Amino acid sequence: MLHIENITKYFGGLTALEDISFFVKEGIIEAIIGPNGAGKTTLLNIISGIYAPDKGSVRFKGLEINNTSPYQIAKAGISRTFQHVELFGNMTVLENIMVGRYLRTKAGLFACGFRLPSASAEERAIKRDSEQILEYIGLSHRRNEKASSLPIGEERKLEIGRAIATEPSLLLLDEPASGLNEVETSDLSFFIKKLRDQKNITIILVEHDMRLVMDISDSIVVLDFGKMLAEGTPQEIQNNKLVIDAYLGEDEEVCL
CATH class of the missing domain: 3.40.50.300 (P-loop containing nucleotide triphosphate hydrolases)
Known part of the structure; x- marks a missing residue:
C-alpha cells in the first residue's frame, strides 16, 4: 500500500x-x-x-x-492525528466529527456551512454519518458537549473519530x-x-x-x-x- x-x-x-x-x-x-x-x-x-x-x-x-x-x-x-490533540475546542463533539466528513462532500465546507440550497441534502447526510461515527467510537452521549470539556482519553478518541470521518484507507x-x-x-x-x-x-x-x-x-x-x-x-x-x-x-x- x-x-x-x-x-x-x-x-x-x-x-x-x-x-x-x-x-x-x-x-x-x-x-x-x-x-x-x-x-x-x-x-x-x-x-x-x-x-x-x-x-x-x-x-x-x-x-x-x-x-x-x-x-x-x-x-x-491518508488521514492522521497529532502528538498534541488538535480539536476545535469551542465546537461540539458532533461538529468536530462533521468537519472531517466535509472532505467527502461535493458541495464542500463553504456551501454546507452557509446552508446553501445545493448543500442541504449533503448537510443532513453529514450529520447522519457523523452520528454513526460517534456511536462507533463510543462518544454519542457526548455529542452536544464542547470538545474542550472532554478528558484526554476521549479527546484522543474524538480526534481519531474525526480522522476516520474522512474515510481513509491509511x-x-x-x-x-x-x-x-x-x-x-x-x-x-x-x-x-x-x-x-x-x-x-x-x-x-x-x-x-x-x-x-x-x-x-x-x-x-x-x-x-x-x-x-x-x-x-x-x-x-x-x-x-x-x-x-x-x-x-x-x-x-x-x-x-
Whole structure:
C-alpha cells in the first residue's frame, strides 16, 4: 500500500532522516519506534505532505505523492492525528466529527456551512454519518458537549473519530497514548485493533508506549538518529540485539 523509498530529509545542517526505506502492506498495523529525535514525526509529516523529502519518494497505492498537498493526500485516503490533540475546542463533539466528513462532500465546507440550497441534502447526510461515527467510537452521549470539556482519553478518541470521518484507507497515529493512564491505554489498544479488523484501515503508529506497540503491531520499524535500525515482527524486534542496545534496553522490563 505505502512504499517509502530512500527518504532523506535535512533541516539546515541537520540530517533528520537518512535513506529510509520500507513497505507497509495493506490491512496491518505498522509501528514506528525509536528514541526522541529519531525522526518518527518527521517521517509522518513527509507521508502526510506537511514536509517534502529532499531525496527519495513516497508512493501510495502506486502513485507518487512527494509533491502533493496535505489536502490532496487526505482526499487520496491518508488521514492522521497529532502528538498534541488538535480539536476545535469551542465546537461540539458532533461538529468536530462533521468537519472531517466535509472532505467527502461535493458541495464542500463553504456551501454546507452557509446552508446553501445545493448543500442541504449533503448537510443532513453529514450529520447522519457523523452520528454513526460517534456511536462507533463510543462518544454519542457526548455529542452536544464542547470538545474542550472532554478528558484526554476521549479527546484522543474524538480526534481519531474525526480522522476516520474522512474515510481513509491509511491512518497515521502520532503518539495516541500520550497522556493516557493504563485503563485508557488498554481501551485505545482495543479501539485501534477494531479499526484495523472492522474498518479494514491500515495504520501507521508512532508510539513510545512499548506495551501498546508490542500488543497491537503486526510489524515494527525502528529508527535511531534518523537512520533505520531494524524492521520486523514484534518478536523479532524484541530479540534484536541492536534494538535492545539502542532503545529497548532503556526500559527492558517493559519492552521484553
